[in-house]
Amino acid sequence: MxxxxxxxxxxxxxxxxxxxxxxxxxxxxxAAATAAMADLAATAAVLPTTTRTIAQFDRIRFPGEPWAYAxxxxxxxxxxxxxxDRQWRRAVDGAVRAGGATLAEVGAALRDRIDESWVLKYRExxxxxCYLVVDLxxxxxxxxxxxxxxxxxxxxxxxxxxxxxxTMPMAVCKSRAVAEVRARxxxxxxxxxxxxxxAAGDGALDxxxxxxxxxxxxxxxGELEELGWTHPNLTVTASTGILAGEEIVDxxxxxxxxxxxxxxx
Numbered sequence: 637m638x639x640x641x642x643x644x645x646x647x648x649x650x651x652x653x654x655x656x657x658x659x660x661x662x663x664x665x666x667a668a669a670t671a672a673m674a675d676l677a678a679t680a681a682v683l684p685t686t687t688r689t690i691a692q693f694d695r696i697r698f699p700g701e702p703w704a705y706a707x708x709x710x711x712x713x714x715x716x717x718x719x720x721d722r723q724w725r726r727a728v729d730g731a732v733r734a735g736g737a738t739l740a741e742v743g744a745a746l747r748d749r750i751d752e753s754w755v756l757k758y759r760e761x762x763x764x765x766c767y768l769v770v771d772l773x774x775x776x777x778x779x780x781x782x783x784x785x786x787x788x789x790x791x792x793x794x795x796x797x798x799x800x801x802x803t804m805p806m807a808v809c810k811s812r813a814v815a816e817v818r819a820r821x822x823x824x825x826x827x828x829x830x831x832x833x834x835a836a837g838d839g840a841l842d843x844x845x846x847x848x849x850x851x852x853x854x855x856x857x858g859e860l861e862e863l864g865w866t867h868p869n870l871t872v873t874a875s876t877g878i879l880a881g882e883e884i885v886d887x888x889x890x891x892x893x894x895x896x897x898x899x900x901x
Contacts, residue, residue, distance in 0.1 A: 637665065637669075637836070637881050637884065637885070638654050638663040638664065638665055638881070639664055639878040640662065640664070641664070644878050647877065647878065647879055649668070651664040651665065651667060652664065652666075652670045654670070654696055654699070655695050655696045656695065663696070664878065665699070665881060666878055666879070666881065666882045668882050669882040669885045672885040672886060673698070673699040673885050674700050675889070676885060676888055677699065677700025678700070679889075679892065680888070681826065682703070683703075683705055683707060683814060684698060685706070685707040685845065686706075686707070687708075687710040687802065687841055688708055688709075689762045690708050690715065690720065690762060693706065693708045702717070702718065703718070704716070706718075707813040709764050710802075710804060710808050710809065710810055711728075711808055711809045711813035712725065712728050712764040712765070713725055713762060714816065714817060724813070728807065731805075732764070732805040732808065734807070736792065737790040739805075742766065742787065742792055742803055743758075746758070746766060746783070746803060749783065753774065754776070755769070755770055756770060756771060756799075764808055765803060765804045765808060767802045767803065769800055770799055772799060779801075780794055780795075780796055791805060791807065795839070795859070796840070797841065797859050798858075804841065809844050810837075810844070811848040814833070818833060832851060832893065834850065834853075834888055834891055835849035835852045835853075836853045836854065836884045837854060837860070838854055838857065838859065838861070839858060839860060840865075842854070843860065846860075846867060846869075847867050849869065851891055852867065852869050852870050852871070853870070853871040853873065853888075854872055855873045855875070855880035856874065856876050856880060857880065
């Protein structure tokens with residue numbers, strides 16, 4: 637939903653900066669997408685869902701906030717009125733322990749396999765998972781497949797999104813956190829049990845969430861595009877880059893119950 641200037645793909649629409657890092661502008665939405673998202677949040681139960689850590693998510697000034705709920709850390713954390721839900725996190729930590737290797741074990745094995753000739757950064761996120769920022773031009777071609785093969789018997793998996801290679805416990809996934817928030821909204825009477833779940837995402841870590849949704853959309857760029865990933869419930873945008881973000885917001889609006897038309901893609 638938000639894009640750096642590298643994702644403008646030659647387009648120069650009117651934009652709004654929605655994220656700053658150390659005082660410098662970092663991420664944008666088109667002005668049209670910003671206005672449409674604010675309208676959507678006033679009409680529907682919008683749930684921001686991201687692989688970002690809590691601190692990274694807090695940098696974003698996303699139209700429609702404040703959020704009653706948000707999902708960060710790839711589903712490892714649920715924020716309730718901006719604060720982490722401790723009960724949810726304890727359940728996630730328990731599932732990770734039961735699933736296999738610890739973050740310390742996985743991180744040590746990963747650091748043994750990398751070097752600074754192609755890895756720019758190694759980071760651990762919210763004490764849940766780790767990721768690399770790499771130089772793709774010199775990353776060993778077999779690294780991701782080989783590392784993923786090591787991870788899976790130990791309850792983890794590896795995937796790439798842009799210049800980042802994520803190593804994630806299988807117990808940590810967005811779809812479970814989304815289902816939990818939906819159940820809470822229904823139980824509280826804030827959401828009609830018959831309301832459809834609509835989802836958008838562009839990376840391999842989003843695939844399970846997109847599959848679980850009643851209807852889903854992905855942009856015509858990103859990791860899922862590179863993989864040619866599809867699903868019977870899936871729409872693919874016509875646009876790429878920041879204009880795909882605008883198209884996704886319009887798709888959400890058109891797909892709400894009671895709407896008669898929707899954009900094609």
